[in-house]
Amino acid sequence: MTLRIGCTADDFTGGTDVAAAFRRAGLRTALVFGTPDETTALPADCDAAVVALKSRSTPADEAVADSLAAQRWLWSKGAAQVYFKYCSTFDSTPQGNIGPVADALMDAAGAAVTLHCPASPPNGRTVYQGHLFVHDQLLSDSPLRHHPLNPMTDPALVRLLSAQTRHPVGLVDWATVRRGVQAVRDAVTAHQQAGVRHVVADALTDDDLAVLGAAVLELPVVAGAAGLAEGLGHAYPAASPATAGPRPREGRAAVLAGSCSARTLEQIAQFYAAGLPSLHLDVLAAATGRDVTGEALAWYDEQDPALPVLIYASASPEELAAVQAQLGVAEAAAQVEELLGALASHLVGRGVRRLLVAGGETSGAVTTALGIRAVLVGEEADPGVPWTHAATRHGDLALMLKSGNFGAPDLFTRALHADAEETK
Numbered sequence: 572m573t574l575r576i577g578c579t580a581d582d583f584t585g586g587t588d589v590a591a592a593f594r595r596a597g598l599r600t601a602l603v604f605g606t607p608d609e610t611t612a613l614p615a616d617c618d619a620a621v622v623a624l625k626s627r628s629t630p631a632d633e634a635v636a637d638s639l640a641a642q643r644w645l646w647s648k649g650a651a652q653v654y655f656k657y658c659s660t661f662d663s664t665p666q667g668n669i670g671p672v673a674d675a676l677m678d679a680a681g682a683a684v685t686l687h688c689p690a691s692p693p694n695g696r697t698v699y700q701g702h703l704f705v706h707d708q709l710l711s712d713s714p715l716r717h718h719p720l721n722p723m724t725d726p727a728l729v730r731l732l733s734a735q736t737r738h739p740v741g742l743v744d745w746a747t748v749r750r751g752v753q754a755v756r757d758a759v760t761a762h763q764q765a766g767v768r769h770v771v772a773d774a775l776t777d778d779d780l781a782v783l784g785a786a787v788l789e790l791p792v793v794a795g796a797a798g799l800a801e802g803l804g805h806a807y808p809a810a811s812p813a814t815a816g817p818r819p820r821e822g823r824a825a826v827l828a829g830s831c832s833a834r835t836l837e838q839i840a841q842f843y844a845a846g847l848p849s850l851h852l853d854v855l856a857a858a859t860g861r862d863v864t865g866e867a868l869a870w871y872d873e874q875d876p877a878l879p880v881l882i883y884a885s886a887s888p889e890e891l892a893a894v895q896a897q898l899g900v901a902e903a904a905a906q907v908e909e910l911l912g913a914l915a916s917h918l919v920g921r922g923v924r925r926l927l928v929a930g931g932e933t934s935g936a937v938t939t940a941l942g943i944r945a946v947l948v949g950e951e952a953d954p955g956v957p958w959t960h961a962a963t964r965h966g967d968l969a970l971m972l973k974s975g976n977f978g979a980p981d982l983f984t985r986a987l988h989a990d991a992e993e994t995k
Contacts, residue, residue, distance in 0.1 A: 574613075575807050577645025578621040578800065579638050579676070580656040581668065582931035583938060584974035585797075586623025588955040589656040590948040592797040593619040596804025602959060603945045604938045606637050607644040614947050619804065620648060625935045627658065631667040635675040642676055652791060653680065654803065659689045659696040659796035660710060660723055660976075661703060661731060670735025673769065673794050680791040684763040686743070687732065688783055690774035691798040693954040694977065697775045701742045702726045714833045728771045738768035745773035748782055755786035774798065781805055797955055822924025822966075823876055824987040827915055827937060828883035829907045830930030830975030831891050837980040838929070842881050845984045848874045849881040854894055854906050864913050871918065879987035882914060885929070908932055912940035919965050927971040927986055934972040946970060952986045953978045 575598060580586035586602055593600040598618035603611060606624065613620055622641035626634035642653050655676055663669045677685055690698045695706040703726045705713035710726040725731055733740045741762040747754050755772070762770050774780050777798065784802025787793045793803060826842065828835055843849045850870050857863040867882055874880050884907045886894065895903045915926065915937040928934045946959035952971065956978045961968045971986060979985070 574620055574645070574649040575618045576652050576654060576803070577642070577648065577650030578619065578654040578656055579626075579641040579645070580621055580623045581627040581634070581638075581658070581672070582625060583623045583934035584931040584972045584977070585627075585656055585658060586621045587934070587948070587957060587959065587972040588797040588974055588977065589654070589800045590619070590621040590959075591951050591955055591957040592801035593621070593804045594948050594957065595951075596801050596807070598804050598807065600948045601945055602948055604935075604943055606640045607944075611644070611944060613648060613945065618807075620645060620650065621656070623935075625932070626668060626672065627662060627931065629668070631671045634668040634672050638672045639675055639679055642679060652788075652793070654800055655792060655794040656796065656800060657689065657794065658974075659691040659694060659798070660705070661689050661728060662723060663731070663735065665731075665734040667735050669794070670732055670769075673792070674736055674738065676792045677768070682791040684759060684768055684770060685790060685792045685794055686759060686770045686772055686783065686787050686799075687728070688772040688774050688780070688795040688799045689728070690780060691796045691955070692775065692777055692780070693798075696796065696798075698728065698771070698773045699745055699775060700773065701729045701744075701771050703728055732769055732771065736769060739766055740769045740771065741765075741767035743770055743772040745775060745779070748773055748779050752782055752785045755783060759786065777802070823918075823922050824879035824925040824927075825871075825918050825923045826879065826881040826883070826927045826929065826983050826987065827911045827918075827933060828881065828885045828929035829911050829933030829936075830973075831885050831888070832930075832975030834976045834978065834980070835885055835929045835973075836887065838978060838983045839881065839883055839885055841980050842983040847878055847881065847984065849883070852882065852884040852907075852910055854884055854903065854910070855897060857910055858898055858902070858906050864910060864917070867910075867914055868917055868921075871921070876922075879925075879983075881983065882911075883929075884910060904932060908936035912936035916940045919963055919968060922965075923968075924966065925969045925987060927973065927983065929973045930975050938970075938972075941968075943968075943970070953982055956982065 780802035785806040951957040
């Protein structure tokens with residue numbers, strides 16, 4: 572079967588999110604971690620392939636280089652269209668990386684225009700008059716503005732993107748989207764003829780995203796969050812995807828959390844309130860050379876093997892600020908990634924076969940530590956939060972990579988504790 576669409580995602584949980592969206596649209600989807608090369612293989616009969624990078628917060632030139640390498644690899648697998656997936660909160664700075672990566676992908680593809688839409692209605696992200704909302708609040712007024720690396724204090728997408736590219740940026744407003752596929756196509760064409768290269772589109776519902784997806788089916792490069800990707804996937808001819816195999820139920824279960832988002836903190840609190848084993852990692856102590864990893868593993872070995880465990884470095888905004896003040900932003904992030912990556916490797920070696928990871932950077936560290944290059948995407952526990960199926964040197968692993976802000980407050984307990992109850 573020929574690959575129908577390729578995607579490059581700017582972080583690992585974003586890759587998981589968009590892969591789940593393609594699967595919902597009826598496409599058998601593989602997820603590849605890190606920049607692929609000629610030795611990177613896809614599972615058989617894939618309709619869609621997503622390459623998950625760590626390009627959201629790296630220097631712009633690195634993000635561009637990695638994204639172009641992923642695009643070339645996707646082309647080599649037969650993908651005629653490449654989707655550039657970024658966060659539904661448009662996480663970026665005035666220097667990038669959304670604008671520089673989009674421009675580079677378009678240059679390589681010879682594309683004259685592209686469409687952007689970060690809307691994800693099931694997760695409360697919508698775009699109206701070019702402004703990004705989180706539920707009923709502008710992004711700049713919502714708790715999601717407090718990203719530790721890319722604080723988002725401006726909800727105006729045309730203005731944000733204009734700061735990241737030398738090319739003009741335009742808008743297709745909601746009234747146009749509601750008039751249907753041809754109206755959107757005509758508006759994009761008019762923008763292109765006027766010299767506009769990047770077109771931001773409004774979307775309030777999944778129906779709006781379906782209209783946008785059908786309208787951009789012929790564009791070589793399209794950009795946005797998982798919602799537009801699902802709309803685009805539905806516009807492709809119907810496929811009959813093979814369902815990923817059942818996830819392992821035997822073996823122990825664990826959660827590793829590095830995200831400091833408000834939703835992840837809620838999920839941690841619910842897990843703790845359920846009376847399940849939880850351990851907070853001391854990042855400052857690890858930075859002084861204390862064997863925090865060894866202490867965590869000793870604690871893990873003492874827990875009831877029938878229960879899932881949670882080990883987390885997540886912290887409140889105040890606690891995070893205090894750690895960053897002592898270590899610096901980059902060093903604090905590196906310490907968390909090193910700790911959780913090492914723990915993932917040890918835990919899987921000790922028999923963990925269901926692993927839930929919270930946070931994009933954390934997910935990158937974990938998959939790297941486990942040597943996982945590609946997974947097949949399975950069923951979602953919550954919108955944008957699917958189980959995936961991976962092979963490791965220790966055996967099959969059910970792996971869930973969760974964006975910090977995604978999932979219901981009870982996700983940790985529901986996804987893992989329910990399985991523990993079933994296997995008793």
